[in-house]
Amino acid sequence: MSTIAFIGLGIMGSPMAVHLQNAGHRVIGYNRSPEKTQPLVAAGGTAAGSVAEAVADADVVATMLPDSPDVVDVLAGEDGVLAHARPGTLIIDFSTIRPDVTTELAGQATERGFRLLDAPVSGGEAGAKNAALSIMVGGGAEDFETATPYLEVVGKTIVHVGPAGSGQTVKAANQLIVAGNIGLLAEAILFLEAYGVDTTAAVRVLGGGLAGSAVLDQKAQKMLDRSFEPGFRIELHHKDLGIVTSAAREAGVTIPLGATVAQLMGAARAAGDGSLDHSALFRTLARLSGRDA
Known part of the structure; x- marks a missing residue:
């Protein structure tokens, strides 16, 4: 030991x-x-x-x-x-x-x-x-x-x-994928709610197909319940996306979707949601649609 x-x-x-x-x-x-x-x-x-x-x-x-x-x-x-x-x-x-x-x-x-x-x-x-x-x-x-x-x-x-630094590079890619998934999941739930669909049933069937993901499994219910106690805070994900966008620029890699979700995460932080779970990006997207956050 x-x-x-x-x-x-x-x-x-x-x-x-x-x-x-x-x-x-x-x-x-x-x-x-x-x-x-x-x-x-x-x-x-x-x-x-x-x-x-x-x-x-x-x-x-x-x-x-x-x-x-x-x-x-x-x-x-x-x-x-x-x-x-x-x-x-x-x-x-x-x-x-x-x-x-x-x-x-x-x-x-x-x-x-x-x-x-x-x-x-x-x-x-x-x-x-x-x-x-x-x-x-x-x-x-x-x-x-x-x-x-x-x-x-x-x-x-x-x-x-x-070698040294590779772990951080892979983690940056991880955070890029997770943020994009969270943003699209939030948009999908807002879309379903707008049409009066049974969102619990919808999430269950989406999770069984190609749309299924760990993000859907862990974050969809938080969005449905509007319950955003932190597991991983928006302010930290905002920091991580800053790492991604900076590193991508240095490497000459274009990340248009990543840049968009980075801006949305920054807006969520600026709106006072930085201490909430990163699934609370839902609140920013809901506000853009004039819907209940």
Whole structure:
């Protein structure tokens, strides 16, 4: 069993850290809001008062943070992981950030004797709680092999997709597909409601055909019920779509549908829905049609 420092104990990080603790590892958690360490402590883990304290004796450091600047600060900052962890430590970054930032951080980590994997996840809060996340991993093959036993504790579909930054690139593609599906699902439900169709029956039959998807299975009922408690917040998906559009532009790839849904997600955030589940994109599309959101 290993000593694991887990930094970032939010909606996703907290259940992941608890799973690792329950699997028999010694997990030391750190979060800027100390109260968020409570579930880990209740599971037998330890709360640290700083990043330096959390990583000092760690065999593995895991991070689950909101955005690129947060990861840069926690990993490469003056009081960060690279300054205080032991050389040779395996670092697994579960955050979703810009691929170019990951590549730069991986280079810095290697120069200082560390091993860094980018391992963004998909599956939302439910996937984190059920240890059923899809994990797309970038980095060295040997490091991936070392990390696999830890990844298997928190995920169900775990795939090494290439060198450093590849995990973030695949996650960007994932977020593009999910956002597009959510937008079209919202439009379809509004269309069905406008014609007075039994929407519950309609969703059931649509789910059994080519239109079926994990998005339909998990998000349609939220839209029908107008219930948008966050599993994955609009403000985070808005951030992720910013990564997609920026990376696509740099690669010379045109994403007209992605650009449209990125603008819609931005409008949802600007309208005050940023803290709601990303299925609440339905509200923005409903407002455009002058319908009940």
